[in-house]
Amino acid sequence: MNDLVSEIHRLSKKIKRQVKFMEVCGTHTMTIARSGLRNLLPDNITLISGPGCPVCVVPNSYIDRAIAISNLDKTRILTFGDMFRVPSSVSSLEKQRSNGAKIDIVYSPLDGLELARTHPDETIVFLGVGFETTAPIVARVIKYAEKEKIKNFLVLSGHRLIPPAMEALVSSPGHNIDGFICPGHVSVVIGAEPYRIFAERYGIACVITGFEVCDILQSIIYLLEMISEIKEKSVYIQYSRCVNKDGNITARKTMYDVFEPVDSEWRGLGIIPLSGLAIKDKYSDFDAKKIPVNISSYREKKGCLCGMVLKGIISPFDCKLFGKQCTPENPVGPCMVSSEGACAAYYAYERR
Amino acid sequence: MCLAVPMRVKKINKNIAEVELSGIRRNIDISLIEGVNVGDYVIVHAGFAIQKLSKKDARTTLKLFSEMKNGT
């Protein structure tokens, strides 16, 4: 590892100027923060976090809707653990559970389907949150539900696609991203092709990266080599032990059989064209969006700068609420409470 | 989307495989990948296998992982 760090220092001395690399995967955010890796890098390299936390990027309206559904009779919400404590406009799933709502945490949407089988008198609504790693899995489970004609299993889709968000970031003027540390397991599914546009049209170096510290250090080396033109600027797969350039075609087919890309709102980034996944008409029986609920117009909390943090424009330290009104016990926005949120990572792990 | 670890396939029954790592076992769904055999390593995420790894690549991942996580 010391060799990798020395190499980074050597390459960055040659480059001289400030370079900014963005990672767009919550687990990369956490690995970087937990390992204290930033302390090892030279001053001219800045690592920033982008919208890589799938729970943080869904707007409050999604959770508000989930909460409204949880208040319905004979209805049970199932969610990944990540969503449980995220605050929305008025409440959180955790608080709702303390008020008696039926809300459970599951490891896999298959567990949700099993619950639907064993509790035919309950409507089971699974909160489908996650990027391209998770969406094919949820799609597969919807297909099982359809095949078995299970009538009481529905999914509230909050799934989103990473490359459109990355493009929204770099097509806004004044961005200063020199390179992307691309997500590892999203890329297992989508392969390398979707990132090509960043290298070819925008001149941004891209490296698909694994999750160990030395993976990230190796990727930083490749990014620096591309910037200093030792290597040609393109999409490089550092995580080659898991990712191949074509991705997982079966998983993608399954995902696009059930879901279709739609314009979607991302917290802090606004509406990004064709960046979210909605359940197609042919599977509308499983779409929880059709459940009629009243949600009052949602709002982001005053002073909450999660959106700016997600865009990588500011670091969590720059937010006035950080560590004061907004802490892990009393989070104002999702970035502080999500296990992959940049603010949670900085609060817990970064030296001040 | 990234908490996924390589695990070894011990048994297969149609769409379900029993996978194992360091004594931890689980049944997972393998319908999203092709050509899985007993003895293969797969990346497991939310109850599904999303990728098959060569033995060499699996060992590299596990070795890296071990080096970083294991203490005394």
Added chain:
Amino acid sequence: MPMKDDKILITYGAGGRQTRNLIENVLLKYFKDPALRLLPDSASLSIFKSCADICFTTDAYVVKPIFFPGGDIGKLSICGTINDLAVSGAKPLFISCSLIIEEGFRISDLEKILMSMADTAMLNSVRIVTGDTKVVDSGNGDGIFITTSGIGIKKKGLSMGIDKIKPGDAVIISGVPGMHEISIVNARENLGFKSNLKSDCASVYGLVSKVLSSSNGVKFMRDPTRGGLASVLNEIVSNRKYGIRIYEEKIPVTEEVSFFCEILGFDILNLASEGRVVMVVDRNDCEKVVSIMKKHSSGKMSSIIGYVTDELPGKVVMKTKTGGERFILMPSGRQLPRIC
């Protein structure tokens, strides 16, 4: 930090920051006895000046599932109370047991639990001498809740306490942390993982008394239950002029535990143990203490994990394997298994 909610949330029982908040802001408003000042695991009470202090403790056990790999609520209720006395430097002697049983609970399950309690007590030479039993309507309890209180006699001449800790002191843990919570979460949340991992539920009295009879250098002990090692370390430094630095590579861990934490997204430092002890020991004695612990069956993986330092008042930091440093905060909420 003032309370923000007007209702109890489930995370207030998790043993971390929120639990501490509840205790400091609500409970201590009404319970002001000096014995509670340092919120010890058990109260040290002096009745006659000529006699050794009596230690008195109580704990409620609400674990779900009731039967788990490595034990059950009965064994847990006896070991937990023994351990609270042991880490206060007392020999556990007498235990009381109060049962709150839900209507409809199987008598055969009750018998299994009672047998477990009796066996555990006998093995550890403590007497269950009084108790109470209540039954509540079905739907009002998780099958069974058990509260045990314990009395022990403190070893004479012991001078331990959080006030005795100084920069330079060593921090020792007696084994791999978190195995109890991992085995419980896996069993309870139907996460579907099967493993050989068992709860570490056990008495630490044997190990502790061996150490205390061989060394005068032990300044403080606690068993890292809810909130884990992170919680104990933060309690030690809270409002103090010193901090603690621990070393990631020194924390005992097994491959199985690491992988479980990785798969479920847990931080091992925040996970509860029910058969481990954390000690703060004088620097001059720490090597001797850890070598005594390693020779004991309950302490084979004991390790000096770090030191008290005057550099970081009120903080706990960990030097990571990559050479970086990060804060270890008081855990917040429960460890929720996450997937991403």
